[in-house]
Amino acid sequence: xxxxxxxxxxxxxxxxxxxxxxxxxxxxxxxxxxxxxxxxxxxxxxxxxxxxxxxxxxxxxxxxxxxxxxxxxxxxxxxxxxxxxxxxxxxxxxxxxxxxxxxxxxxxxxxxxxx
Amino acid sequence: xxxxxxxxxxxxxxxxxxxxxxxxxxxxxxxxxxxxxxxxxxxxxxxxxxxxxxxxxxxxxxxxxxxxxxxxxxxxxxxxxxxxxxxxxxxxxxxxxxxxxxxxxxxxxxxxxxxxxxxxxxxx
Numbered sequence: 001x002x003x004x005x006x007x008x009x010x011x012x013x014x015x016x017x018x019x020x021x022x023x024x025x026x027x028x029x030x031x032x033x034x035x036x037x038x039x040x041x042x043x044x045x046x047x048x049x050x051x052x053x054x055x056x057x058x059x060x061x062x063x064x065x066x067x068x069x070x071x072x073x074x075x076x077x078x079x080x081x082x083x084x085x086x087x088x089x090x091x092x093x094x095x096x097x098x099x100x101x102x103x104x105x106x107x108x109x110x111x112x113x114x115x
Numbered sequence: 116x117x118x119x120x121x122x123x124x125x126x127x128x129x130x131x132x133x134x135x136x137x138x139x140x141x142x143x144x145x146x147x148x149x150x151x152x153x154x155x156x157x158x159x160x161x162x163x164x165x166x167x168x169x170x171x172x173x174x175x176x177x178x179x180x181x182x183x184x185x186x187x188x189x190x191x192x193x194x195x196x197x198x199x200x201x202x203x204x205x206x207x208x209x210x211x212x213x214x215x216x217x218x219x220x221x222x223x224x225x226x227x228x229x230x231x232x233x234x235x236x237x238x239x
Protein backbone atom coordinates (compact mmCIF):
# COMPACT_ATOMS: atom_id res chain seq x y z
CA UNK A 1 0.00 0.00 0.00
CA UNK A 2 1.30 3.43 -0.92
CA UNK A 3 1.29 5.72 2.06
CA UNK A 4 2.80 9.19 2.15
CA UNK A 5 2.61 12.14 4.52
CA UNK A 6 2.37 14.73 1.73
CA UNK A 7 -0.19 13.08 -0.55
CA UNK A 8 -3.80 14.27 -0.37
CA UNK A 9 -5.26 11.43 1.69
CA UNK A 10 -2.07 9.56 2.61
CA UNK A 11 -3.45 6.52 0.85
CA UNK A 12 -2.65 5.72 -2.77
CA UNK A 13 -5.97 3.96 -3.33
CA UNK A 14 -8.02 6.78 -1.81
CA UNK A 15 -6.07 9.37 -3.86
CA UNK A 16 -6.76 7.29 -6.95
CA UNK A 17 -10.50 7.25 -6.26
CA UNK A 18 -10.76 10.94 -5.32
CA UNK A 19 -8.81 11.88 -8.45
CA UNK A 20 -11.48 10.14 -10.55
CA UNK A 21 -14.55 11.40 -8.69
CA UNK A 22 -13.24 14.98 -8.77
CA UNK A 23 -12.41 14.56 -12.47
CA UNK A 24 -16.02 13.66 -13.25
CA UNK A 25 -17.30 16.70 -11.30
CA UNK A 26 -14.84 19.03 -13.05
CA UNK A 27 -15.66 17.52 -16.44
CA UNK A 28 -19.38 18.13 -15.87
CA UNK A 29 -18.71 21.71 -14.72
CA UNK A 30 -16.48 22.54 -17.71
CA UNK A 31 -18.91 21.02 -20.23
CA UNK A 32 -21.79 22.91 -18.63
CA UNK A 33 -19.91 26.23 -18.89
CA UNK A 34 -18.83 25.50 -22.49
CA UNK A 35 -22.42 24.79 -23.51
CA UNK A 36 -23.59 27.91 -21.65
CA UNK A 37 -21.02 30.08 -23.48
CA UNK A 38 -21.84 28.59 -26.87
CA UNK A 39 -25.59 29.00 -26.39
CA UNK A 40 -25.23 32.63 -25.28
CA UNK A 41 -23.17 34.37 -27.97
CA UNK A 42 -22.97 38.10 -27.31
CA UNK A 43 -23.43 37.47 -23.61
CA UNK A 44 -24.75 40.28 -21.46
CA UNK A 45 -23.89 41.07 -17.87
CA UNK A 46 -27.40 40.25 -16.63
CA UNK A 47 -27.20 36.70 -18.06
CA UNK A 48 -23.76 36.08 -16.57
CA UNK A 49 -24.56 37.57 -13.19
CA UNK A 50 -27.95 35.87 -13.22
CA UNK A 51 -26.30 32.47 -13.70
CA UNK A 52 -23.99 32.86 -10.70
CA UNK A 53 -26.79 34.45 -8.68
CA UNK A 54 -28.72 31.15 -8.65
CA UNK A 55 -28.32 28.96 -5.59
CA UNK A 56 -27.77 25.74 -7.58
CA UNK A 57 -24.97 27.40 -9.58
CA UNK A 58 -23.29 28.56 -6.37
CA UNK A 59 -23.47 25.02 -4.98
CA UNK A 60 -22.25 23.55 -8.32
CA UNK A 61 -19.32 26.00 -8.37
CA UNK A 62 -18.54 25.30 -4.70
CA UNK A 63 -18.42 21.53 -5.34
CA UNK A 64 -16.29 22.14 -8.46
CA UNK A 65 -13.86 24.29 -6.42
CA UNK A 66 -13.55 21.56 -3.78
CA UNK A 67 -12.93 19.03 -6.56
CA UNK A 68 -10.33 21.29 -8.16
CA UNK A 69 -8.57 21.61 -4.78
CA UNK A 70 -8.27 17.82 -4.38
CA UNK A 71 -7.66 17.11 -8.07
CA UNK A 72 -4.84 19.64 -8.44
CA UNK A 73 -3.24 18.55 -5.19
CA UNK A 74 -3.16 14.87 -6.21
CA UNK A 75 -2.08 15.67 -9.78
CA UNK A 76 0.71 18.11 -8.95
CA UNK A 77 1.85 15.87 -6.08
CA UNK A 78 2.23 12.98 -8.54
CA UNK A 79 4.24 15.12 -10.95
CA UNK A 80 6.49 16.53 -8.20
CA UNK A 81 7.06 13.05 -6.74
CA UNK A 82 8.18 11.77 -10.14
CA UNK A 83 10.52 14.57 -11.20
CA UNK A 84 11.85 16.39 -8.11
CA UNK A 85 14.17 14.04 -6.28
CA UNK A 86 15.80 16.18 -3.50
CA UNK A 87 13.39 15.85 -0.55
CA UNK A 88 13.82 19.40 0.79
CA UNK A 89 12.97 21.04 -2.54
CA UNK A 90 10.09 18.64 -3.20
CA UNK A 91 8.44 19.13 0.20
CA UNK A 92 8.88 22.90 -0.07
CA UNK A 93 7.18 22.91 -3.48
CA UNK A 94 4.42 20.62 -2.22
CA UNK A 95 3.72 22.91 0.73
CA UNK A 96 3.65 25.94 -1.61
CA UNK A 97 1.21 24.17 -3.93
CA UNK A 98 -1.08 23.16 -1.05
CA UNK A 99 -1.03 26.69 0.41
CA UNK A 100 -1.80 28.21 -3.02
CA UNK A 101 -4.68 25.77 -3.52
CA UNK A 102 -6.06 26.59 -0.07
CA UNK A 103 -5.87 30.30 -0.91
CA UNK A 104 -7.64 29.70 -4.23
CA UNK A 105 -10.31 27.62 -2.52
CA UNK A 106 -11.13 30.32 0.03
CA UNK A 107 -10.86 33.06 -2.60
CA UNK A 108 -13.23 31.12 -4.87
CA UNK A 109 -15.76 30.54 -2.10
CA UNK A 110 -15.70 34.24 -1.19
CA UNK A 111 -16.19 35.23 -4.85
CA UNK A 112 -19.02 32.76 -5.48
CA UNK A 113 -20.97 33.57 -2.33
CA UNK A 114 -20.68 37.33 -2.72
CA UNK A 115 -22.01 37.50 -6.30
CA UNK B 116 23.13 -5.65 -10.07
CA UNK B 117 25.59 -5.13 -12.90
CA UNK B 118 27.43 -1.85 -12.55
CA UNK B 119 28.10 -1.32 -16.26
CA UNK B 120 24.53 -1.52 -17.52
CA UNK B 121 23.86 0.67 -20.54
CA UNK B 122 22.19 3.92 -19.53
CA UNK B 123 20.33 6.09 -22.01
CA UNK B 124 18.99 9.27 -20.53
CA UNK B 125 19.44 11.47 -23.59
CA UNK B 126 15.80 12.31 -24.19
CA UNK B 127 16.47 13.40 -27.78
CA UNK B 128 17.63 9.89 -28.70
CA UNK B 129 14.67 8.08 -27.11
CA UNK B 130 11.74 7.34 -29.38
CA UNK B 131 8.49 8.03 -27.54
CA UNK B 132 5.55 5.84 -28.45
CA UNK B 133 2.24 7.67 -28.95
CA UNK B 134 0.78 6.67 -25.53
CA UNK B 135 3.88 8.17 -23.86
CA UNK B 136 3.34 11.45 -25.70
CA UNK B 137 -0.35 11.50 -24.74
CA UNK B 138 0.65 10.82 -21.12
CA UNK B 139 3.27 13.56 -20.86
CA UNK B 140 0.94 16.06 -22.55
CA UNK B 141 -1.74 15.13 -20.00
CA UNK B 142 0.72 16.04 -17.23
CA UNK B 143 1.91 19.22 -18.96
CA UNK B 144 -1.65 20.43 -19.60
CA UNK B 145 -2.55 19.61 -15.98
CA UNK B 146 0.32 21.68 -14.60
CA UNK B 147 -0.58 24.53 -16.96
CA UNK B 148 -4.21 24.43 -15.78
CA UNK B 149 -3.03 24.46 -12.16
CA UNK B 150 -0.93 27.56 -12.86
CA UNK B 151 -3.84 29.51 -14.40
CA UNK B 152 -6.31 28.97 -11.51
CA UNK B 153 -5.71 32.51 -10.14
CA UNK B 154 -6.32 33.96 -13.63
CA UNK B 155 -9.67 32.15 -13.85
CA UNK B 156 -10.74 33.23 -10.36
CA UNK B 157 -9.72 36.82 -11.03
CA UNK B 158 -11.69 36.83 -14.31
CA UNK B 159 -14.78 35.45 -12.57
CA UNK B 160 -14.45 38.01 -9.80
CA UNK B 161 -14.09 40.91 -12.25
CA UNK B 162 -16.83 39.79 -14.60
CA UNK B 163 -19.57 38.78 -12.17
CA UNK B 164 -19.28 41.53 -9.55
CA UNK B 165 -20.17 44.60 -11.57
CA UNK B 166 -21.31 45.50 -15.05
CA UNK B 167 -18.25 47.74 -15.42
CA UNK B 168 -15.91 44.83 -14.63
CA UNK B 169 -17.87 42.60 -16.99
CA UNK B 170 -17.48 45.06 -19.85
CA UNK B 171 -13.77 45.48 -19.04
CA UNK B 172 -13.25 41.72 -19.26
CA UNK B 173 -15.30 41.49 -22.46
CA UNK B 174 -13.24 44.32 -23.91
CA UNK B 175 -9.93 42.70 -22.93
CA UNK B 176 -10.97 39.43 -24.55
CA UNK B 177 -11.39 40.93 -28.01
CA UNK B 178 -7.69 41.48 -28.73
CA UNK B 179 -5.87 38.92 -30.86
CA UNK B 180 -3.32 38.22 -28.13
CA UNK B 181 -5.96 37.38 -25.53
CA UNK B 182 -7.80 35.25 -28.08
CA UNK B 183 -4.61 33.27 -28.71
CA UNK B 184 -4.14 32.83 -24.95
CA UNK B 185 -7.76 31.67 -24.52
CA UNK B 186 -7.36 29.30 -27.46
CA UNK B 187 -4.25 27.73 -25.88
CA UNK B 188 -5.89 27.45 -22.45
CA UNK B 189 -9.20 26.07 -23.76
CA UNK B 190 -7.36 23.56 -25.96
CA UNK B 191 -5.25 22.46 -22.99
CA UNK B 192 -8.40 22.10 -20.89
CA UNK B 193 -10.22 20.04 -23.54
CA UNK B 194 -7.12 17.91 -24.11
CA UNK B 195 -6.81 17.26 -20.37
CA UNK B 196 -10.50 16.30 -20.27
CA UNK B 197 -10.25 13.91 -23.25
CA UNK B 198 -7.04 12.28 -21.97
CA UNK B 199 -8.78 11.99 -18.58
CA UNK B 200 -11.77 10.21 -20.13
CA UNK B 201 -9.29 7.83 -21.80
CA UNK B 202 -7.86 7.17 -18.33
CA UNK B 203 -11.32 6.33 -16.94
CA UNK B 204 -11.93 3.97 -19.86
CA UNK B 205 -8.57 2.28 -19.19
CA UNK B 206 -9.61 1.88 -15.53
CA UNK B 207 -12.57 -0.11 -16.85
CA UNK B 208 -10.18 -2.27 -18.86
CA UNK B 209 -10.86 -0.60 -22.21
CA UNK B 210 -7.81 0.25 -24.33
CA UNK B 211 -5.07 -0.81 -21.95
CA UNK B 212 -3.44 -3.45 -24.13
CA UNK B 213 -0.38 -2.63 -26.20
CA UNK B 214 -2.31 -2.32 -29.43
CA UNK B 215 -5.58 -0.87 -28.14
CA UNK B 216 -3.55 1.55 -26.00
CA UNK B 217 -1.99 2.93 -29.16
CA UNK B 218 -5.41 3.22 -30.81
CA UNK B 219 -6.79 5.00 -27.73
CA UNK B 220 -3.87 7.42 -27.68
CA UNK B 221 -4.37 8.12 -31.38
CA UNK B 222 -8.10 8.78 -30.90
CA UNK B 223 -7.48 11.03 -27.88
CA UNK B 224 -4.89 13.08 -29.75
CA UNK B 225 -6.96 13.26 -32.95
CA UNK B 226 -10.14 14.25 -31.13
CA UNK B 227 -8.25 16.96 -29.23
CA UNK B 228 -6.83 18.41 -32.45
CA UNK B 229 -10.33 18.51 -33.97
CA UNK B 230 -11.67 20.21 -30.83
CA UNK B 231 -8.79 22.71 -30.84
CA UNK B 232 -9.65 23.62 -34.45
CA UNK B 233 -13.36 23.98 -33.55
CA UNK B 234 -12.47 26.22 -30.59
CA UNK B 235 -10.38 28.33 -32.99
CA UNK B 236 -13.30 28.62 -35.42
CA UNK B 237 -15.61 29.58 -32.55
CA UNK B 238 -13.21 32.26 -31.25
CA UNK B 239 -12.51 33.90 -34.62
